[in-house]
Amino acid sequence: MPAKASRAAFGEALVELGARDDRIVTLDADLSKSTMTARFARTYPGRGFNLGIAESNMIGVGAGLALAGKIPFVCSFACFVVGRFETIRISVAYTGANVKIVGTHAGIAIGEDGYSQMGLEDIACLRALPNVPIIQPADELETRQAVAYAVEHQGPLYLRLTRQSLEPVCPADSRFRLGRWLTLRPGNDVALIASGGTVFNALEAATRLQSEGVSAEVINAASIKPLDEDTLVRAATRTRRVVTVEDHSIFGGLGGAVAETLAEVAPTPLKRLGVTGFGESGDPKGLYAKHGLDPAGIAASVKKFLNR
Amino acid sequence: MADGQLDAIARACRVQIIRMLTHAGSGHPGGSLSVIDLLVTIVFGRLRHDPRRPDWADRDRIVLSKGHAVPALYTVMARAGYFPESQLVTLRQLGSPLQGHPDRVALPGIEAATGSLGQGLSISLGMALGLKLARSPARVYCILGDGEIQEGQVWEAAMAGPKLGQPDHPLDNLTVIVDYNRIQLDDFVAKILDLEPLLAKWQAFGWPVQEIDGHDVAQIGKALDQAEAARGTPALIVAHTVKGKGVSFMENNPEWHGKSPKPAEAIAAIGEILGVSEAAWPDYLRTDATTRALVDELGALDPK
Missing domain, CATH: 3.40.50.970 (Thiamin diphosphate (ThDP)-binding fold, Pyr/PP domains)
Known part of the structure; x- marks a missing residue:
């Protein structure tokens, strides 16, 4: 496709x-x-x-x-x-x-x-x-x-x-279900949870991180509400580090939902990537780079978060 | 139903409005008393509905956009058989389906959740359009408050009403009524943000408009007939009403927009609604056991 x-x-x-x-x-x-x-x-x-x-x-x-x-x-x-x-x-x-x-x-x-x-x-x-x-x-x-x-x-x-x-990111045999997330790439060091337009960038970031020795799991969170608590907690418990990636304010979005659930169910160090202020005009690529949502920006934030 | 019978029902409903608000200790008597003759004339004069089947697809619908007047709607629904009249006194109590403002999920027969003012006309347009698309004979009645018309969404809907569905599905299955009681919460409408020239505004938006006395059931009935006869367009009725109608100390007084009567005030109000003079009241209570019981019931309430 x-x-x-x-x-x-x-x-x-x-x-x-x-x-x-x-x-x-x-x-x-x-x-x-x-x-x-x-x-x-x-x-x-x-x-x-x-x-x-x-x-x-x-x-x-x-x-x-x-x-x-x-x-x-x-x-x-x-x-x-x-x-x-x-x-x-x-x-x-x-x-x-x-x-x-x-x-x-x-x-x-x-x-x-x-x-x-x-x-x-x-x-x-x-x-x-x-x-x-x-x-x-x-x-x-x-x-x-x-x-x-x-x-x-x-x-x-x-x-x-x-x-x-x-870009296509979901396997051809995948099936959307409310309240279920899709693990697109397995990893051990950190779980990247992305949604919508940032999923592809998270996958690209994971490829970059792999070449630098970081094994990043990538999860596609299409169901933002309800979120997939099982998949979230399992990934957080195993990788011990969670990063959310969204083209939305970091206040109250996917990152907020993940933070609330993890804090209650499985406290895990968390980094929320997203938009921290108002948006602005510009070419989309440039905007993603400025807000750290392009593959390079995501990879850099992940490395900093993991202290590597 | 004859006009005299409608008047009698409206009187009984006014008594129940006072009763339930006194039990609740809060609520909106003024707008409930101004709208009750309109509701009674619609429900008992012409509405095609079945209280045993509130989900009947072809039922006529009432959207009380001025949701704070819902005690009036509850009294009419109870009388029509949607729920027992004894339940009216649970108004606003924890767990009661008789929520402070209409809740469609809690109480079958309520057509729309209203009370956040300005939303009911849009919902009514959608209902009327959906019914037209389904070739249903059902009609939609939407009742707006006058203060409510200050909301911008009302004018979005007013602009859309005569155009939506044209040319194949015009919304001539929709009658909109403005309960023009001239008072809103803070003060007289003319002092807060005057609506005038109200008729000219709706006419300019393409609506056929009638103007009536909203307490004269004969006039109301005639206007509803005429609105129903309009082809190719929804119709608007501006009903001039008196806020607090039927209770002299509530009439035309902004104080009574959103305050419930104390038991003694309620008993005095009921006497006035029933048209019994103070002098004749003791004798009346000796001969009318129902009213006697009601007076005893209200008298036993905590005067607060």
Whole structure:
């Protein structure tokens, strides 16, 4: 499989699933060309709704459609859709409405558009809601499986997707399951837990570290909530060092979730890699290098953390 | 149902509103009393529903967007048979499905979790659209508070309402009613952030608008008929109401937006709602055992 953005894989998967299940509808707020639902709306006239630049109303309309039996995918940039947190909190989560919230353009990897368009706090916000699972697939295969899962899942759910292309990282026979992580590379000295667009970079970092005598395990944490406590604790107990790698604020994201669980269940030295401030404009590669999320930056942080 | 019967039901519901709020020791009497005639006219005058099957796909739906007035909805639901009237006094108590604001999961028959103001119209648009797509004959009634309209999401929804679903699935299965009681928590709406010209605003957004007395069940019924007859568009009714309607010391007084009556105040309020003068009250209680029991029940509550 060639590299593909998870938003693109999402758009394609939704067209395929839409043929089998006419309950699926899409809602957008003037970004359907970017969230990649435009093809769904063209393929299935009358099932794609553009609510204009009015995200709160879009989320509420999605809740109402869900309460009338539809399976609405409510889509925008991660920052814009999750930014309407109070509407998600009451109209979707507390209501238990079967709404699939889709946030694309996650992280600093969107590049040039800069901070106001970057979803960097969305995981932190939605982690606080008791009944909203958070899924961030790492490549095309996993995205297709996650979208199919979202249709089957009864209740609200958040799907976090990238603008940038993602190299394939999951084995062809792998299968996405909520609450389960995928160990992509075994290792003994440290466990790298990554999600979404950072999984590939974590794998590249592990290759570099190998040549320098460090054996790094790499785990793909597509299911950010619930996380996979068994896999996490097993890896932490064995390697005795954990590093999380995410294109999200280090406050309250994957690193925060891992920290909470480890502190309670298996206290283990932990280093959280991610975004520590606001984002900014720039080329994506340069931004990843600046924030230490490129393979070289991850490898350097790991070595420093291990005192090697 | 005849208008006189609707008035009688509304009176009984007003008594229950006072009763449950007095038991709860907190809650919102003003907006509950302003909206009750609207709710009674909808539920007992025309709503297609079945309290034994709250998940019936083709039921009409009521979204009480001004969720703080939910005691009014609870009294109507109890009377319709969704739960026993005796449960009303559990309002706001730990473990009760009668939450302080509507909880769809806790109480079957509640259509939407509201109370975080400004969200109900969007949900109603989605419901109406979903029902249209399913070719359901069901209708959606959305009740907005006047203060609530200050929320921006209401105007996002107002802009979308007449456009959404067009041309094949216009939302002419949706009736929206504004309970225009002119008072919000802090003060009179006109003093906080005036809504006027309210009708012109909705008209400019493409809504057919009617203006009625929200305590006149005949006017309410006629306006609901006319809204239902509109084709190709959702319809709006601005219902002019009196906050605290039926209880003289609560009427038009911002103090009674969100404060429950003490037992003595509740008993006085019930006398007024029933239209019994102070002089005639002792005799009335001797002849009406139900009211006597209610007065005894409230009198036994801790005056706090």
